[in-house]
Amino acid sequence: MSGAQQSFKILWGMAIDLDKCTGCGACMVACQAENNLAPEKDASKKQRVMNWLKVFELSNGKPFPDHDTAYLPRPCQQCGNPACVPVCPATVTKKDEEGGIISQVYPRCFGCRYCMAACPYKARYFNWYDPEWPQGWDKTLSPDVSVRPRGVVEKCTFCHHRWMKAKDKARVAGNDPYDLPEGAYVTSCTEACPNGAIVFGDLNNPKHLVHKLAHSEYAFRLLERLGMDPQVYYLSRREWVRRLGNHHLENEKTGEFTPLGGGHHG
Amino acid sequence: MDKALLPEGCPRCSLGKFLIWMAILGVVLAWGGYWMARIFLFGIGETALDNTFGFGLWITFDLAVIALGAGAFFTGLLRYILNIDPLKYIINLAVIIGFICYSGAMIVLALDVGQPLRSWFGFWHANVHSMLVEVMFCITCYLMVLAIEYVPIILENRQLNKIPFLHNLAHNFHLIMPLFAGMGAFLSFFHQGSLGGMYGVLFSRPYAYRPGFFIWPWTFFLFVLSAVASGPVFTMLIATIIEKASGRKLVDFKIKALMGKIAGTMLLVYVPFKIMDTWGWATSVLPEMGLTFGELFHGVIYGQWQLWTEIFICGVIPMIMLNVKSIRENPTWLYTAAILDCIGVSINRYVFTVQSLAAPVMPFDKWEIYIPNQAEWAPTFLVIAYGAVLISLSYRYLPIFPQERALNAAK
Numbered sequence: 001m002s003g004a005q006q007s008f009k010i011l012w013g014m015a016i017d018l019d020k021c022t023g024c025g026a027c028m029v030a031c032q033a034e035n036n037l038a039p040e041k042d043a044s045k046k047q048r049v050m051n052w053l054k055v056f057e058l059s060n061g062k063p064f065p066d067h068d069t070a071y072l073p074r075p076c077q078q079c080g081n082p083a084c085v086p087v088c089p090a091t092v093t094k095k096d097e098e099g100g101i102i103s104q105v106y107p108r109c110f111g112c113r114y115c116m117a118a119c120p121y122k123a124r125y126f127n128w129y130d131p132e133w134p135q136g137w138d139k140t141l142s143p144d145v146s147v148r149p150r151g152v153v154e155k156c157t158f159c160h161h162r163w164m165k166a167k168d169k170a171r172v173a174g175n176d177p178y179d180l181p182e183g184a185y186v187t188s189c190t191e192a193c194p195n196g197a198i199v200f201g202d203l204n205n206p207k208h209l210v211h212k213l214a215h216s217e218y219a220f221r222l223l224e225r226l227g228m229d230p231q232v233y234y235l236s237r238r239e240w241v242r243r244l245g246n247h248h249l250e251n252e253k254t255g256e257f258t259p260l261g262g263g264h265h266g
Numbered sequence: 267m268d269k270a271l272l273p274e275g276c277p278r279c280s281l282g283k284f285l286i287w288m289a290i291l292g293v294v295l296a297w298g299g300y301w302m303a304r305i306f307l308f309g310i311g312e313t314a315l316d317n318t319f320g321f322g323l324w325i326t327f328d329l330a331v332i333a334l335g336a337g338a339f340f341t342g343l344l345r346y347i348l349n350i351d352p353l354k355y356i357i358n359l360a361v362i363i364g365f366i367c368y369s370g371a372m373i374v375l376a377l378d379v380g381q382p383l384r385s386w387f388g389f390w391h392a393n394v395h396s397m398l399v400e401v402m403f404c405i406t407c408y409l410m411v412l413a414i415e416y417v418p419i420i421l422e423n424r425q426l427n428k429i430p431f432l433h434n435l436a437h438n439f440h441l442i443m444p445l446f447a448g449m450g451a452f453l454s455f456f457h458q459g460s461l462g463g464m465y466g467v468l469f470s471r472p473y474a475y476r477p478g479f480f481i482w483p484w485t486f487f488l489f490v491l492s493a494v495a496s497g498p499v500f501t502m503l504i505a506t507i508i509e510k511a512s513g514r515k516l517v518d519f520k521i522k523a524l525m526g527k528i529a530g531t532m533l534l535v536y537v538p539f540k541i542m543d544t545w546g547w548a549t550s551v552l553p554e555m556g557l558t559f560g561e562l563f564h565g566v567i568y569g570q571w572q573l574w575t576e577i578f579i580c581g582v583i584p585m586i587m588l589n590v591k592s593i594r595e596n597p598t599w600l601y602t603a604a605i606l607d608c609i610g611v612s613i614n615r616y617v618f619t620v621q622s623l624a625a626p627v628m629p630f631d632k633w634e635i636y637i638p639n640q641a642e643w644a645p646t647f648l649v650i651a652y653g654a655v656l657i658s659l660s661y662r663y664l665p666i667f668p669q670e671r672a673l674n675a676a677k
Contacts, residue, residue: 047316047634058630072630083470089398090387110387111310111380113320114398120470120627126320126380128311150309151380223627225556226470244629247556260469260554 005081005229008100010178012158013203013231014190015213016073018241020197023055023071030192031075034159036145038131050125052076052156053189060240070241072234073198075189076123076156077222078102080229084115084124092153098178100231101158109152116153120223124155158200159187182208203231220245220255227260271425273665279512284662291651291658298648301641305377314639321619323638324378327646329461329615331367332405333489334608336497337525338364338412339447339454344528346447355521358419358666359508360501365412366656370649372409377645397463404457411450415443422665455490462489465618472555473562474622476547484543485618491539495532496611498525499588499604506601508661515673519597526600529607530588537581544577564633568621572613580610 031037031053043049058070078101085095085102092109095102116124130150133141141147144161148154166185167177182201190200201208213219214233221230225246236242243254267281278284305312315322341360345353376382388402421427421436459482465474466483476483502525505517548559563570587593587603594600624634660666 045316047318048311050317056628056630083468086393086395087398087464087467088393089396089402090384090391091393092391108384108387108391109381110384112378112388112398113380114396114464116317116320117623118468118470122317122628122631125317128316129309149381150311153380223470226627228470247561247629249553249556249558252556257556 006095006100008098009204010098011100011203011231012078012163012185013100013201013210013214013233014075014158014187015199015210015216015219015233015235017197017199017213018058018070018072018234018236019238020195021055021071021073021193022195023057024194025055026192026194027073027189027198028053028055030188031156033140034142034145034188035157036131036141036147038133038147039137041129041132048128050127050154052123052125052154054122058241058244060238068238068240070236070238072222073189074121074123074222075158075187075232076102077121077228077230077232078158080231081227083118083120083226083228087114087118089114099163101160101163102155103160104153104155104157106146106148106152106154111151111153113153120226120228124153126153127151162187218242222246224259225257229259268663271423271663273663273670274424275671276514276665278662284658287658288655291655294647294651295655298644298646298651301644302377302648305641305645306382310378310380310641312641314637314642316636318634319620319623319636321623322636323642323646324374326612326616326619327649328371328374328378329619330612331649332371332461333458333493333611333615334497334500335364335367335371336454336458336493337499337501338367338415338497339408339450340494340497340528341501341525342415342443342447343451346444347451350524352521352524355667355669356501356505356517356525358664358668359505359517360498361412361415361419362657362660362666363501363504363653365409365416366653368405368409368412370653371405373649373652374645397460397467400460401457401464404453404460408450408453408457411446411453414439415446415450418443419660419664419666423663424665458490458493459486462486462618465622468622470627471622471625472552472557472627473625474618475551475555476543477551484539484546488536488540488543491532491536492611492614495529495536496607497529498532499529499607501525503601503604503608504657505667508657512661514670516667516670518669518673519595521669522597523594523600526588526594526604529604530585530594533581533585533607534589537577537585540577540581544573562621562625564625567635568624568633572617572621576610576613576617580606580613584610 028051035052037050040049053073053075056072056074058072060068082095082102085093089112090108090110092105093102093115097103113126116126127148127150131147163185166180170177170180186200190198199210199213201210203211203214205211213235216235218235218237219233220242221233222245234245239254248254272278337360341353341357344350345357379385388399392399418436418439421432426432462485463483466476466478466485468474476485478484478486502522509516552559584603584607587599620636626632
């Protein structure tokens with residue numbers, strides 16, 4: 001990235017309570033349906049399967065009866081200092097729009113996959129094959145999201161089309177589209193979560209719950225230490241879960257580190 | 267049958283024998299071509315690459331051949347800019363190898379991108395912050411320079427050279443060659459560096475990330491140095507392979523030893539910096555990320571043995587061997603050191619490509635394994651076969667070794 005990190009008036013973000021998440025996968029399914037992800041021909045090839053939002057299983061590594069697990073849903077972290085944006089050779093992916101959502105211009109992507117190599121969250125996916133919907137399934141396609149061809153990279157957009165719709169709705173109602181009330185724009189995964197584990201909103205807006213949750217003493221960010229400034233916060237009262245959010249040296253206390261400066265090129 | 271085309275005073279094997287050799291290479295080309303066609307038709311889903319390993323065998327191969335092809339720009343720089351005259355006896359081969367390596371890398375890159383028809387978007391919508399853009403521009407320009415450098419060598423063909431226009435053209439090309447050698451050195455320096463920079467800037471990949479000087483991570487400089495420390499001996503090894511295959515002396519051993527000395531001198535610069543870089547990475551970069559050195563290695567496939575092999579067996583040892591005159595001047599030891607040197611740079615490119623991606627970054631994630639499949643191996647061998655075809659044709663029909671007649675007359 002060149003120069004200083006870009007600042008935004010609105011910063012769309014998430015707070016995901018890992019103590020509420022049961023790993024049911026409803027968020028994954030909702031995301032899949034909302035964003036026109038084609039059904040996998042062979043889902044047994046896990047490294048080829050496409051999940052814009054993927055639920056990881058975390059373990060404290062202890063044997064019974066001390067064993068404990070947690071589930072961590074991982075959408076694109078929409079990093080403030082993204083690793084993917086500066087590496088893209090064709091300016092396909094940018095973080096320059098109000099709201100701080102990282103874009104992905106599919107018709108411009110030529111599939112070099114350098115952004116995938118850069119993303120430590122594995123949040124970027126490549127279309128290894130042409131997307132195919134079995135006969136009849138195409139009726140489930142959403143008209144709001146373009147389908148992607150073989151050979152391009154794609155990722156979670158925080159259901160960007162929903163923001164467009166929410167802004168339009170506000171305009172029609174004569175309201176300020178850049179001052180949406182809480183809940184006027186939420187992602188499909190937020191909507192689908194049965195436990196309310198995912199909270200979505202403007203991180204910069206004190207009226208939004210996500211703003212408060214992001215400042216919780218139990219909040220942490222995934223790989224925050226690398227200096228990527230993600231816009232997705234996780235919450236857990238369990239220290240071992242928070243500790244797994246970042247690498248720690250043995251003698252370091254959980255969360256006690258200085259985030260690195262991030263990239264220096266360009 | 268094709269005697270009139272052969273370089274004067276340089277006997278070659280019979281056309282029949284040559285065609286049998288070409289047919290063998292043709293089989294490899296057909297095998298690779300079949301898989302290339304499948305990949306263009308059905309996409310790179312045919313390969314074993316996946317969402318963890320977006321880069322694999324092809325990128326490793328590309329980076330390795332580009333490093334080994336550095337003999338072209340570095341020998342050109344020494345020959346034309348620094349006027350090390352004896353290198354004129356091997357410069358033609360260095361150019362041909364450079365051309366093969368770079369054009370071969372282009373073939374593989376065309377396969378490796380998901381949308382080959384959009385490859386030009388990198389030029390059109392160039393993101394100036396991306397190291398890959400620098401690589402794309404420099405490699406493309408340098409391939410053009412190599413093609414221009416190859417032209418006069420082709421025009422030296424006995425029959426072509428009889429045509430006055432082509433004869434004069436070749437002569438004029440030779441006169442302006444220092445200009446192209448200079449351009450080649452400039453372009454090559456930057457893309458060799460940018461290839462290293464591509465990995466070094468990945469601040470989100472602890473295995474690859476390196477701080478550096480201003481905008482350039484240390485890997486930028488290390489990739490340049492390792493390329494110039496291995497490219498010259500790779501050229502020398504290919505010359506030796508052609509000698510063994512043809513049964514003729516082509517390059518005076520003194521020239522080969524000189525190439526060894528050049529590589530050895532560069533290793534003397536590269537290896538200490540590589541050791542310092544590794545030390546700094548292990549003791550400073552990784553702890554700042556909350557990681558220990560041991561956590562970046564795993565099992566046998568991703569074990570530390572590769573690092574030690576690269577640095578000591580394929581770095582320190584050839585560095586010593588190539589800098590000790592008595593060892594360097596013994597053919598067996600010279601070739602051994604050269605082979606070790608080339609293996610070392612290839613391991614370096616492999617680990618930066620594959621191990622960087624295999625190492626999990628999220629603390630709860632796990633190591634992944636990548637095994638390339640036939641769809642990746644076949645086009646890789648296609649490029650090797652393509653190189654062999656070009657070298658075979660060049661050796662047969664072009665006077666690429668100025669010493670050939672003299673060396674074999676003395677025999």
